[in-house]
Amino acid sequence: VRRPAPLSIRTRLTFWYTGILFAILLVVSGLSYSRLRWAVLRDLDTSLLAVAQVIHDTGYPVSGAWPAGTESALGHILGPEFYDKFFQLADPQGRPGARSTRLGGRVLPLSDRARARAARGERTFENFRLEGGERVRLLTLPIVRDGRVVQLVQVGISLDRAERTLARHLETLLVLVPLGLALAAAGGMLVARAALRPVDEMSRLARHITTGEDLGRRITDRGTGDELDHLAGTLNGMLARLEAAFVQMRRFTADAAHELRTPLTALKGGIELALRAPRPADEYRRVLASSLEEVERLAALAEDLLLLSRFAATGASLREAVDLERLVVEVTEAGVRLGHERGVTVRLGDTAPATVRGDAQALRRALLNVVDNAVKYTPPGGRVETSMRRADDHAVVAVADNGPGIAPEDRERVFEPFVRLDEARARDTGGAGLGLAIARSVVTAHGGRLSLESSPGTGSVFTFHLPLA
Ligand SMILES: Nc1ncnc2c1ncn2[C@@H]1O[C@H](COP(=O)(O)OP(=O)(O)OP(=O)(O)O)[C@@H](O)[C@H]1O
Ligand SMILES: [Mg+2]
Secondary structure (H helix, E strand, C coil): CCCCCCCCHHHHHHHHHHHHHHHHHHHHHHHHHHHHHHHHHHHHHHHHHHHHHHHHHHCCCCCCCCCCCHHHHHHHHHHHHHCCEEEEEECCCCCEEEECHHHCCCCCCCCHHHHHHHHCCCCEEEEEECCCCCEEEEEEEEEEECCEEEEEEEEEEECHHHHHHHHHHHHHHHHHHHHHHHHHHHHHHHHHHHHHHHHHHHHHHHHHCCCHHHHHCCCCCCCCCCHHHHHHHHHHHHHHHHHHHHHHHHHHHHHHHHHHHHHHHHHHHHHHHHHCCCCCHHHHHHHHHHHHHHHHHHHHHHHHHHHHHHHHHCCCCCCCEEEHHHHHHHHHHHHHHHHHHHCCEEEECCCCCCEEECCHHHHHHHHHHHHHHHHHHCCCCCEEEEEEEEECCEEEEEEEECCCCCCHHHCCHHHCCCCCCCHHHHHHHCCCCCHHHHHHHHHHHCCCEEEEEEECCCEEEEEEEEEEC
16 A cells, blocks of 8 residues: 655645644634624624513503504604514413504414513513414513503514524624635645745755765755754754764775875885795795785785774773773883883883773773884883872873874874874874874773873873763
């Protein structure tokens, strides 16, 4: 079964809008109709009452016919009010007596309710259908003399006019409400379309972004400062970050390729040279040995790249408990051995027991990269000190050296992949510039941070903050 296509926001807004307006118009029309009905009936009642009052005041007897000229006399008194009404007198039991000629032979009915109310001296307004189908509004007014009901005056008026008025009003509503609805729906549609046009524009742009090059495009700011502008700003911000990430990724790829190409070229050159002519065995051995060195470098580089991408990509599932103090001690011992070769003194400062959750192997690698740097970049005779302490819910590990330090403008840069500050020296120490990048992404993946303080000339301090388990 195919599901119907979802309605656009534009259509849904218009539906809602029209639906709500319809409900409002229904209520308003109902109110106006009943208000008009009420007013029309009240007018009728008032004029019925006026006529009844006059008849009452003239005091005709119930029985017998009207004295000659009565009706024209009443007509004279009441003016036009008189001519559209019927009236009839009745005794208190409701037996009809004299009545107006306009009634023809018909008798005005008297309901039980009206009779009962009349007995209590109260007047009653009712609607009736006469024989012959004519609908009338009827007033029954008791005439009380000396505390007794002596007579009933009944005055009726045809409801024709009133009903025609109401019907015309209803017709008007039946035309105007749908017309109003149609106009409002059309207007609502236009408004919704105009309001959503920027959204259309945004989705069109988003659809057109298919390559990394397109990430440079931006949604135009309309400068209205409204929600959609806000959304455009948010999307533009996202595009900018994506673009930056894309550029960074491309640079990373290029750097990595470059980094791989250099040892490969050296390897190729060495092997080609060796193969050009027959050589003594120990020459082959020498070429092979230096080739192995290059291969080892390549393998280490590949390892580093893998590590970096593993920690850059994920938060990793780092659940094992790691004894950080022991890790620091071990890494420092490794540092002592490294320092020994290079004439740098490495010592362990204060430590404190601390456990963190994570990947012990990766953390060791991160620490080792920083200690290795400290030893590598500190000139012979220098000193490196590792230490750790606890602060609140963090373990803080510091690696301090008294080497050349790092200039302020380079302090963030050194954490980027493939960044080496002193190309010439770094090259012969063999690094690719991935050490700090790896350290930082490992620490970040553990929910911590790795920062650097340094003043050129007096040395550097790398500080790890790691959340305690
Ligand atoms: N303790 C330090 N003192 C002075 N400079 C440093 C120190 N640590 C790092 N640097 C500078 O930062 C650069 C980046 O360090 P990083 O560890 O990322 O790369 P690398 O040591 O050159 O290579 P790799 O670590 O991949 O073998 C180094 O090349 C060096 O110039
Ligand atoms: Mg390094």
